Amino acid sequence: MHRRTFIQQSMMSVAAVSLPHFIGLKSFPSRKIRIAVIGTNGRGLAHISALSHIPDVEIAYICDVEEHALAKGVNLAEKRTGKRPQAIKDFRSILDDKELDAVTIATPDHWHALATILACQAGKHVYVEKPCGHNPAEGELMAQAARKYNRLVQMGNQRRSWPNITEAVQLIHEGIIGKVYFGEGWYANNRTSIGFGKKAAVPTTLDWELWQGPAPREDYRDNVVPYNWHWFWNWGTGEICNNGTHEIDCMRWMLQVNYPTKVTSAGGRYAYHDDWQCTDTQTVSYEFPEGKAITWTGRSCNPYEIEGGGRGFRIYGEAGTLVNNGGDHYRIYDKNNKLIRESTPKLEQANTDVINPMGPGEALDAVHFQNFIDAIREGVPLHAPIEDAHISVLLCHLGNIAQRTQSTLICDPSRQGRIQNHAEAMALWSRSYQPGWEPRV
Structure with missing residues (x-):
């Protein structure tokens, strides 16, 4: 029986298991996977929590254009993994790191496509939050980039792994x-x-130019x-x-x-x-x-x-x-x-997502990330390519x-x-x- 099939059938036969037990069903002798988490003012924190449960995954970088969000991500990663990742404002500066295997993207929607394409071009695999693009053409470009650069790109429609x-x-x-x-x-x-928003000075903690990225410029x-x-x-x-x-x-x-x-x-x-x-x-x-x-x-x-x-x-x-x-x-x-x-x-479905109370929670997030890691390590099919x-x-x-x-x-x-x-x-x-x-x- 194929290992993935065995694990799936094992899941179906268990009434309820805790997250560490579930993740513990899978152990890998392979090398460590190094990942950067991009965007940590919301869903990116859930990315960190989910990845921290998967053996032999190192969160090497936390990237965000806002200082407080960046600090939240770094502190959570250190708390969960015992290792403090590097704090990076502009994720583009880390794409030349040959030891970096993958990035996860939890930026605002208008950044999803460009960040994914740049990562694929740099040889990185990508886990990107939904929606995969700000418009239909961007989704098509992301799929084209995955094919052209032979990269794994998984979207965060987690139910595909539940x-x-x-x-x-x-x-x-x-x-x-x-x-x-x-x-x-x-x-x-x-x-x-x-x-009704008022035009205001950009907070000193925020790089508003980089936050806007590919979007046409507007006043803060x-x-x-x-x-x-x-x-x-x-x-x-x-x-x-x-x-x-x-x-x-x-x-x-x-x-x-x-x-x-x-x-x-x-x-x-x-x-x-x-x-x-x-x-x-x-x-x-x-x-x-x-x-x-x-x-x-x-x-x-x-x-x-x-x-x-x-x-x-x-x-x-x-x-x-x-x-x-x-x-x-x-x-x-x-x-x-x-x-x-x-x-x-x-x-176990305890929910810890304070941004979206109807979010999936750590356990159900983790199984989707586990599939992403399995695809990188073992070549199993992505559940949400x-x-x-x-x-x-x-x-x-x-x-x-x-x-x-x-x-x-x-x-x-x-x-x-x-x-x-x-x-x-x-x-x-x-x-x-x-x-x-x-x-x-």
């Missing part, structure tokens, strides 16, 4: 609820108003950094890319669909009147050539739960329904709504494009989802860049 979600996908594909044809996902939060305002950039189109991609990526990816995976034929979106900034540019309420619908459909609803400012969870999805089939309410679990009902199967916990992950993110971008253009998008699946006969919408396939910062493969 044992119960993986089990649910297998059951769906084996036909436990018959032919599946519709997925319905949601995300709900209780985000407050960001107010006091309501953008460290988190609210998500809701401005110049840097962010809205809730659908920020969180909807996960459920949309799971639904696409289970329904076995890729590029859509039709995309519509309804919504707006309804909850508050402020600087927030993206939608806080949105429902996006996708139709696929296989005769299947997906919808996703986001409510950034109303936390009412569905199926007992602030996030999740349902998969509908001819013979029943599969329900997920956010974590690594599922329930399956027959056509009479009788519960016929329910998953049991396979990993950029070539496939980009397609899920493309769906999210298409939802935003439909919303921003207030139009129905007709897409061509044979041309990787290109929008047909709509110049305004296709103009949002890419973006303008600060001169000299354009991503190129």
Whole structure:
């Protein structure tokens, strides 16, 4: 039996294991993997926590353009590993280190593509947070860079590595609820108003020029950094890319669909009147050539739960329904709504993500990073390679494009989802860049 298959089956047979025990199932005699973590004011801290549980991984560098975030990352890495990594403001300065194997990227969205491409060009493997690009063209460039430079690029859609979600996908594909044809996902939060920002002096601790990187330049305002950039189109991609990526990816995976034929979106900034540019309420619908459909609803400012969870999805089939309410679990009902199967916990799921309380927590983060390390060390397949992950993110971008253009998008699946006969919408396939910062493969 292949070692990876044995480990996966072992996971399925255990009711609940602690993270150290789970990671301890895998020991490697191979050399140490040296990694740099880029961006430590949010998800990057979760990267450090997850990597610290994997044997023979050295966090060699912590990189961030803001001094306090940099210090947080360095201190956490030292606390978790017993070794203090080097603190670096500009990650580009470390790419010439021949002993550096990989980077993980948890910067704002507008940096994901350029950082990934530069790392691939320097011969580094990459773990990059979702969304993989700020726009569809960037996702395509990232996939192109992975191929051209023969690098492993894994996106942070962690559910691709979660044992119960993986089990649910297998059951769906084996036909436990018959032919599946519709997925319905949601995300709900209780985000407050960001107010109206005022032009202000750039904090002395922040390199605002480097923070903006490839994005066209804007004056510093006091309501953008460290988190609210998500809701401005110049840097962010809205809730659908920020969180909807996960459920949309799971639904696409289970329904076995890729590029859509039709995309519509309804919504707006309804909850508050402020600087927030993206939608806080949105429902996006996708139709696929296989005769299947997906919808996703986001409510950034109303936390009412569905199926007992602030996030999740349902998969509908001819013979029943599969329900997920956010974590690594599922329930399956027959056509009479009788519960016929329910998953049991396979990993300890304590959540430590203070930025996103509905984040996965250390154990479920770690299994995805473990797959990334396994791919580098042993050549096992990535669970979320950029070539496939980009397609899920493309769906999210298409939802935003439909919303921003207030139009129905007709897409061509044979041309990787290109929008047909709509110049305004296709103009949002890419973006303008600060001169000299354009991503190129």
